[in-house]
Amino acid sequence: MxxxxxxxxxxxxxRPALRFRSPYELLVAVILSAQCTDERVNKVTEVLFREYNTPGKMVTLSAEELERYIFSCGFYRNKAAHILSASRDILEKFGGQVPDTLEELRTLAGVGRKTANVVYSVAFGGDAxxxxxxxxxxxxxxxxxxxxxxxxxxxxxxxxxxxxxxxxxxxxxxxxxxxxxxxxxxxxxxxxxxxxxxxxxxxx
Ligand code: SF4
The missing domain is CATH 1.10.1670.10 (Helix-hairpin-Helix base-excision DNA repair enzymes (C-terminal))
Structure with a gap:
């Protein structure tokens, strides 16, 4: 090769340019990074994660409130919806912890194959x-x-x-x-x- x-x-x-301190933060950052630079995402998450860095805290935001935080990343309506639906899934199906298998990650609402693969490999050291x-x-x-x-x-x-x-x-x-x-x-x-x-x- x-x-x-x-x-x-x-x-x-x-290595990844996205900044994160937990699998959940990485998941949110990867969702935000679609069609957006990592630098922009890091600026947005620096502010967002001060208060909302767990699924439990994230779901206290309405879609409109979250959209205001992530507006500058583009496609903010879709991204807010994906972040909130994934957060609800993590709370309801996985006890608030981001699952660590590829199969489970891919079941999360709003989480596409690429995002699941990144979280699996970067946050959990899996091969993907x-x-x-x-x-x-x-x-x-x-x-x-x-x-x-x-x-x-x-x-x-x-x-x-x-x-x-x-x-x-x-x-x-x-x-x-x-x-x-x-x-x-x-x-x-x-x-x-x-x-x-x-x-x-x-x-x-
Ligand atoms: S820049 Fe891209 S297209 Fe050009 S030689 Fe390198 S890998 Fe190939």
Missing amino acids: HMLEELKKLYPDA IAVDTHVFRVANRTGLAKGNTPEKVEEGLMAVIPKEEWSKAHHLLIWHGRLVCRSQKPACASCALHEWCEYAKGKA
Whole structure:
């Protein structure tokens, strides 16, 4: 796996940029991070989590009150609804604790597959590859795993990357997508993956 080895050398400290102090805080931060920068999410959660950092406290907010806190993250109506429904589920089905299995995380209302995978791997140390927009783009361009849906790309990456590297690969691909293989104008000429990349060879 040449590409992964190169990325490890490039980004030895690749880790999530979202700030959190508990699995619940991470869950909320990941929901907020859809279509939003991690920097913006960190600013919003810094204020939100001062008072509302558990599911029990979160559900004391009305949707409108929560929307006011998270407004600047975009898609605030959907995100508020997802945060509140996930919080209620955690309280009603899991005794107020974020569940630590992938299967249970994926049952939470308002929690999609990507969010469940991130929480499972980052908060609980499980093996999972969450496919966000960066992972999707870099995997497809390089040819590491091709597919027209995140699920297809996730399956492809799981097939070519050893299980114990799944979580690491997720962070490496995100960092590469943000810093080099950007959506607009990827920096192919100076990219360490150039010699293996299908896009650079004009095949993707
Ligand atoms: S060579 Fe270009 S397309 Fe391929 S990974 Fe690097 S930046 Fe992305």
